[in-house]
Amino acid sequence: GNSVTQMEGPVTLSEEAFLTINCTYTATGYPSLFWYVQYPGEGLQLLLKATKADDKGSNKGFEATYRKETTSFHLEKGSVQVSDSAVYFCALGGSARQLTFGSGTQLTVLP
Protein backbone atom coordinates (compact mmCIF):
# COMPACT_ATOMS: atom_id res chain seq x y z
CA GLY A 1 0.00 0.00 0.00
CA ASN A 2 0.89 3.65 0.00
CA SER A 3 3.16 5.05 2.68
CA VAL A 4 5.04 8.24 3.49
CA THR A 5 8.20 8.47 5.55
CA GLN A 6 9.22 11.80 6.97
CA MET A 7 12.33 13.07 8.66
CA GLU A 8 11.84 12.76 12.39
CA GLY A 9 11.83 15.86 14.49
CA PRO A 10 11.84 18.00 16.31
CA VAL A 11 13.91 20.40 14.25
CA THR A 12 15.19 23.59 15.85
CA LEU A 13 16.76 26.34 13.73
CA SER A 14 17.83 29.92 14.17
CA GLU A 15 16.04 32.61 12.19
CA GLU A 16 17.35 32.95 8.61
CA ALA A 17 18.76 29.41 8.59
CA PHE A 18 18.21 27.02 5.67
CA LEU A 19 15.52 24.38 6.14
CA THR A 20 15.23 20.91 4.66
CA ILE A 21 12.65 18.37 5.76
CA ASN A 22 13.04 15.03 4.02
CA CYS A 23 10.09 13.06 2.70
CA THR A 24 10.08 9.81 0.75
CA TYR A 25 7.11 7.79 -0.39
CA THR A 26 5.99 4.38 -1.58
CA ALA A 27 3.04 4.25 -3.92
CA THR A 28 1.61 2.50 -6.92
CA GLY A 29 0.89 4.56 -9.97
CA TYR A 30 1.48 8.29 -10.11
CA PRO A 31 0.28 9.98 -6.93
CA SER A 32 0.05 13.69 -6.23
CA LEU A 33 2.34 14.89 -3.44
CA PHE A 34 1.65 17.54 -0.83
CA TRP A 35 3.05 19.45 2.08
CA TYR A 36 0.55 20.53 4.72
CA VAL A 37 1.37 22.81 7.66
CA GLN A 38 -0.29 22.88 11.07
CA TYR A 39 0.19 25.98 13.20
CA PRO A 40 -0.33 25.65 16.96
CA GLY A 41 -3.97 25.08 17.86
CA GLU A 42 -5.15 25.02 14.25
CA GLY A 43 -6.12 22.53 11.57
CA LEU A 44 -3.91 21.63 8.65
CA GLN A 45 -3.45 23.99 5.72
CA LEU A 46 -2.18 23.08 2.28
CA LEU A 47 1.28 24.60 1.83
CA LEU A 48 2.16 23.34 -1.65
CA LYS A 49 1.56 20.47 -4.04
CA ALA A 50 2.96 18.76 -7.12
CA THR A 51 0.96 16.49 -9.37
CA LYS A 52 3.57 14.90 -11.64
CA ALA A 53 7.23 14.01 -11.83
CA ASP A 54 9.68 16.95 -11.93
CA ASP A 55 6.95 19.41 -10.91
CA LYS A 56 8.04 21.99 -8.33
CA GLY A 57 5.49 23.21 -5.83
CA SER A 58 6.16 26.53 -4.13
CA ASN A 59 4.45 28.85 -1.67
CA LYS A 60 5.52 31.42 0.95
CA GLY A 61 9.20 30.81 0.15
CA PHE A 62 8.90 27.02 0.58
CA GLU A 63 9.67 24.69 -2.32
CA ALA A 64 9.53 20.97 -3.02
CA THR A 65 10.28 19.02 -6.20
CA TYR A 66 8.56 15.75 -7.13
CA ARG A 67 11.43 13.32 -7.77
CA LYS A 68 10.09 10.06 -9.16
CA GLU A 69 13.53 8.48 -9.53
CA THR A 70 14.25 8.84 -5.80
CA THR A 71 10.56 8.75 -4.71
CA SER A 72 11.12 11.93 -2.73
CA PHE A 73 9.46 15.28 -2.13
CA HIS A 74 11.78 17.18 0.23
CA LEU A 75 10.65 20.53 1.62
CA GLU A 76 13.11 23.43 1.53
CA LYS A 77 13.21 27.08 2.50
CA GLY A 78 16.20 29.33 2.14
CA SER A 79 15.64 31.55 5.17
CA VAL A 80 13.20 30.55 7.89
CA GLN A 81 11.34 32.96 10.15
CA VAL A 82 9.97 32.60 13.66
CA SER A 83 6.49 32.57 12.14
CA ASP A 84 7.36 29.34 10.27
CA SER A 85 7.32 27.42 13.55
CA ALA A 86 4.74 24.69 13.04
CA VAL A 87 4.30 20.99 12.30
CA TYR A 88 4.86 20.02 8.66
CA PHE A 89 3.22 16.97 7.10
CA CYS A 90 4.15 15.31 3.85
CA ALA A 91 1.26 13.50 2.15
CA LEU A 92 0.37 11.66 -1.01
CA GLY A 93 -2.93 11.39 -2.81
CA GLY A 94 -3.54 8.01 -4.39
CA SER A 95 -6.16 6.67 -6.75
CA ALA A 96 -8.49 5.45 -3.99
CA ARG A 97 -9.51 9.00 -2.95
CA GLN A 98 -7.42 8.75 0.20
CA LEU A 99 -4.65 10.98 1.46
CA THR A 100 -1.79 9.19 3.20
CA PHE A 101 0.15 11.35 5.66
CA GLY A 102 3.60 11.12 7.12
CA SER A 103 4.05 11.36 10.87
CA GLY A 104 4.82 15.08 10.85
CA THR A 105 7.93 17.12 11.66
CA GLN A 106 7.87 19.75 14.39
CA LEU A 107 9.86 22.87 13.41
CA THR A 108 10.83 25.51 15.94
CA VAL A 109 12.58 28.67 14.74
CA LEU A 110 14.38 30.71 17.38
CA PRO A 111 14.90 34.49 17.05
Next chain:
Amino acid sequence: NAGVTQTPKFQVLKTGQSMTLQCAQDMNHEYMSWYRQDPGMGLRLIHYSVGAGITDQGEVPNGYNVSRSTTEDFPLRLLSAAPSQTSVYFCASSYAQGWDTQYFGPGTRLTVL
Protein backbone atom coordinates in the same frame (compact mmCIF):
# COMPACT_ATOMS: atom_id res chain seq x y z
CA ASN B 1 -17.61 32.13 4.39
CA ALA B 2 -16.80 30.13 7.53
CA GLY B 3 -15.03 27.26 5.74
CA VAL B 4 -15.01 24.01 7.72
CA THR B 5 -16.38 24.23 11.26
CA GLN B 6 -16.23 21.58 13.98
CA THR B 7 -17.96 21.31 17.34
CA PRO B 8 -17.15 20.83 20.12
CA LYS B 9 -13.50 21.95 20.42
CA PHE B 10 -12.90 19.79 23.49
CA GLN B 11 -14.76 16.81 24.96
CA VAL B 12 -14.19 14.38 27.81
CA LEU B 13 -16.12 11.11 27.83
CA LYS B 14 -16.25 8.10 30.05
CA THR B 15 -15.73 4.62 28.58
CA GLY B 16 -18.95 3.37 27.04
CA GLN B 17 -20.56 6.77 26.49
CA SER B 18 -21.71 7.84 23.05
CA MET B 19 -21.36 11.16 21.31
CA THR B 20 -21.43 12.86 17.93
CA LEU B 21 -18.72 15.13 16.59
CA GLN B 22 -20.20 17.73 14.29
CA CYS B 23 -18.67 18.95 11.04
CA ALA B 24 -20.11 21.47 8.59
CA GLN B 25 -18.79 23.26 5.51
CA ASP B 26 -20.24 26.13 3.51
CA MET B 27 -18.15 25.78 0.34
CA ASN B 28 -20.53 23.37 -1.44
CA HIS B 29 -17.80 20.72 -1.43
CA GLU B 30 -18.88 17.25 -2.48
CA TYR B 31 -16.07 15.41 -0.68
CA MET B 32 -15.85 15.30 3.12
CA SER B 33 -13.68 13.19 5.40
CA TRP B 34 -12.76 12.51 9.00
CA TYR B 35 -9.20 11.94 10.26
CA ARG B 36 -7.74 11.21 13.64
CA GLN B 37 -4.36 12.56 14.67
CA ASP B 38 -2.26 10.65 17.16
CA PRO B 39 1.29 11.52 18.31
CA GLY B 40 3.95 10.18 15.96
CA MET B 41 1.40 8.74 13.54
CA GLY B 42 0.30 11.64 11.39
CA LEU B 43 -3.33 11.70 10.31
CA ARG B 44 -5.27 8.55 9.53
CA LEU B 45 -8.48 8.48 7.54
CA ILE B 46 -11.54 7.18 9.40
CA HIS B 47 -14.43 7.62 6.93
CA TYR B 48 -15.11 9.71 3.89
CA SER B 49 -18.01 10.73 1.67
CA VAL B 50 -18.08 11.70 -2.01
CA GLY B 51 -21.57 13.18 -1.80
CA ALA B 52 -24.87 13.18 0.08
CA GLY B 53 -26.01 9.63 0.78
CA ILE B 54 -22.62 8.08 -0.02
CA THR B 55 -20.03 7.10 2.59
CA ASP B 56 -17.05 4.75 2.65
CA GLN B 57 -14.49 3.45 5.10
CA GLY B 58 -10.95 4.70 5.43
CA GLU B 59 -7.94 3.18 7.14
CA VAL B 60 -9.29 3.07 10.73
CA PRO B 61 -13.13 2.89 10.64
CA ASN B 62 -13.81 0.54 13.58
CA GLY B 63 -15.78 2.12 16.41
CA TYR B 64 -17.05 5.02 14.29
CA ASN B 65 -20.19 5.59 12.24
CA VAL B 66 -20.97 8.32 9.74
CA SER B 67 -23.86 9.45 7.57
CA ARG B 68 -24.22 12.20 5.00
CA SER B 69 -27.80 13.42 4.62
CA THR B 70 -26.85 16.88 3.29
CA THR B 71 -23.94 18.32 1.33
CA GLU B 72 -23.02 20.61 4.22
CA ASP B 73 -22.89 18.23 7.20
CA PHE B 74 -20.86 15.11 7.97
CA PRO B 75 -21.21 14.03 11.63
CA LEU B 76 -18.99 11.37 13.20
CA ARG B 77 -20.60 9.11 15.81
CA LEU B 78 -18.89 7.17 18.56
CA LEU B 79 -21.42 4.61 19.77
CA SER B 80 -19.44 3.29 22.75
CA ALA B 81 -16.31 5.28 23.45
CA ALA B 82 -13.07 3.52 24.36
CA PRO B 83 -9.79 4.96 25.72
CA SER B 84 -8.13 4.01 22.40
CA GLN B 85 -10.32 6.67 20.76
CA THR B 86 -8.60 9.44 22.70
CA SER B 87 -7.27 11.60 19.89
CA VAL B 88 -7.64 14.84 17.98
CA TYR B 89 -10.24 14.58 15.23
CA PHE B 90 -10.17 16.65 12.07
CA CYS B 91 -12.85 17.05 9.47
CA ALA B 92 -11.89 18.07 5.94
CA SER B 93 -13.68 18.89 2.71
CA SER B 94 -12.88 19.41 -0.96
CA TYR B 95 -14.37 19.46 -4.42
CA ALA B 96 -14.81 15.99 -5.87
CA GLN B 97 -12.65 16.79 -8.90
CA GLY B 98 -9.84 18.17 -6.73
CA TRP B 99 -10.45 15.83 -3.82
CA ASP B 100 -6.80 15.61 -2.84
CA THR B 101 -6.58 19.32 -1.98
CA GLN B 102 -8.52 19.34 1.25
CA TYR B 103 -9.59 22.12 3.61
CA PHE B 104 -9.38 21.22 7.28
CA GLY B 105 -11.44 22.26 10.27
CA PRO B 106 -9.81 23.38 13.56
CA GLY B 107 -10.20 19.96 15.20
CA THR B 108 -11.89 18.38 18.23
CA ARG B 109 -9.73 17.13 21.09
CA LEU B 110 -11.42 14.06 22.61
CA THR B 111 -10.37 12.34 25.82
CA VAL B 112 -11.94 9.05 26.85
CA LEU B 113 -11.41 8.08 30.48
